[in-house]
Amino acid sequence: MKAVVITKPGGPEVLEIQERPVPVFKSDEILIKVYAAGINRPDIFQRKGNYPPPTGAPQDIPGLEVAGTVEQIGSEVKNWKIGDRVCALLAGGGYAEYAVVNAQHCLSIPKQISFIEAASLPETVYTVWHNVFQKGKLQSGENFLVHGGSSGIGITAIQLAKGFGAKVFATAGSDEKCEACVSLGADLCINYKNEDFETALKDEGADVILDMVGGDYIPKNLRLLRVDGRMVFINTMKSNKAEGVDFGLIMKNRLTITGSTLRNRDISFKAELTKEILKNVWPLLESGKFKPVIYKEFPLEEAAKAHQLMESSDHIGKIVLTNGW
Numbered sequence: 001m002k003a004v005v006i007t008k009p010g011g012p013e014v015l016e017i018q019e020r021p022v023p024v025f026k027s028d029e030i031l032i033k034v035y036a037a038g039i040n041r042p043d044i045f046q047r048k049g050n051y052p053p054p055t056g057a058p059q060d061i062p063g064l065e066v067a068g069t070v071e072q073i074g075s076e077v078k079n080w081k082i083g084d085r086v087c088a089l090l091a092g093g094g095y096a097e098y099a100v101v102n103a104q105h106c107l108s109i110p111k112q113i114s115f116i117e118a119a120s121l122p123e124t125v126y127t128v129w130h131n132v133f134q135k136g137k138l139q140s141g142e143n144f145l146v147h148g149g150s151s152g153i154g155i156t157a158i159q160l161a162k163g164f165g166a167k168v169f170a171t172a173g174s175d176e177k178c179e180a181c182v183s184l185g186a187d188l189c190i191n192y193k194n195e196d197f198e199t200a201l202k203d204e205g206a207d208v209i210l211d212m213v214g215g216d217y218i219p220k221n222l223r224l225l226r227v228d229g230r231m232v233f234i235n236t237m238k239s240n241k242a243e244g245v246d247f248g249l250i251m252k253n254r255l256t257i258t259g260s261t262l263r264n265r266d267i268s269f270k271a272e273l274t275k276e277i278l279k280n281v282w283p284l285l286e287s288g289k290f291k292p293v294i295y296k297e298f299p300l301e302e303a304a305k306a307h308q309l310m311e312s313s314d315h316i317g318k319i320v321l322t323n324g325w
């Protein structure tokens with residue numbers, strides 16, 4: 001099969017199409033014929049050598065999410081049959097013509113959703129559900145702030161938070177990105193290049209903040225949190241160090257600071273999360289209240305161009321690779 005391989009740590013040019021054997025599946029796994037694979041920022045970090053895949057995952061083929069049809073099933077798999085349309089969360093190996101995944105980490109693709117749209121969903125939906133709703137415990141009527149509102153994570157967080165009745169704020173780096181965030185349901189989006197988000201939101205405050213930026217956002221986030229507020233980190237792209245953090249606020253306002261990374265979680269955790277998503281998020285997808293946002297698709301052979309686009313941060317929503325089956 002064709003696969004995109006990280007030949008060595010480096011820039012987009014280190015991605016190369018190679019011939020690889022179709023992966024072997026275990027008794028509790030399925031083999032997916034991949035029609036489309038979503039691109040996520042962690043793939044960029046992996047390509048640069050800063051985000052190694054967990055043991056057991058494909059080591060040099062990136063890709064955390066795919067959509068396609070079930071090609072073969074392991075002997076213990078009861079919940080899928082050959083030909084089913086599925087999307088799946090992977091720990092790696094998605095940029096290829098075939099991918100192997102635990103049968104419990106797959107979701108059926110609703111009829112009106114294309115393979116390209118479905119491939120854009122698992123990594124961000126699982127991350128947002130776990131961090132915003134399970135760890136952040138966002139409730140209807142609360143104020144929610146997401147940084148990087150136009151990112152794959154951001155467009156998912158805005159729609160799901162709104163869908164579950166929160167008042168939603170976002171930050172993004174251009175007016176065009178802010179307009180997109182508002183069109184997806186954000187009540188207010190702050191272009192952080194023109195306006196200080198802490199000043200803009202100080203009267204409102206936030207019950208839950210999802211942050212991927214870190215650095216100098218950290219003290220501002222803590223000051224914005226309301227009493228019993230929850231701060232959830234999924235990355236610290238600027239820096240994982242911060243100056244001027246007032247830890248007194250944590251006691252005074254009873255704040256919770258938490259965070260997580262999805263990729264290294266075990267099989268049973270991801271299986272439980274899959275069930276939760278099927279129950280809570282899939283109905284919104286089926287009803288059209290939650291929509292995939294595809295910015296651009298590229299053929300598998302142009303994975304380097306797709307990575308360049310993601311690193312430019314010009315995109316709004318998701319970038320997807322297609323296989324041309």
Ligand SMILES: NC(=O)c1ccc[n+]([C@@H]2O[C@H](COP(=O)([O-])OP(=O)(O)OC[C@H]3O[C@@H](n4cnc5c(N)ncnc54)[C@H](OP(=O)(O)O)[C@@H]3O)[C@@H](O)[C@H]2O)c1
Pocket residue numbers: 039040041042123124127148149150151152153154171172173174177212213233234235236237238260261262263310313314315317
């Ligand atoms: N913990 C987990 O389990 C988990 C899982 C998936 C993703 N993530 C993280 O979530 C973040 C979003 O992922 P994604 O795939 O949605 O990425 P993405 O679409 O590429 O979005 C990243 C956005 O972050 C904004 N940004 C702000 N500060 C930045 C900085 N210093 N460097 C680069 N970008 C910056 C950019 O938008 P502006 O132009 O508005 O600044 C950019 O569009 C990433 O940091 C990723 O590592 C974490």
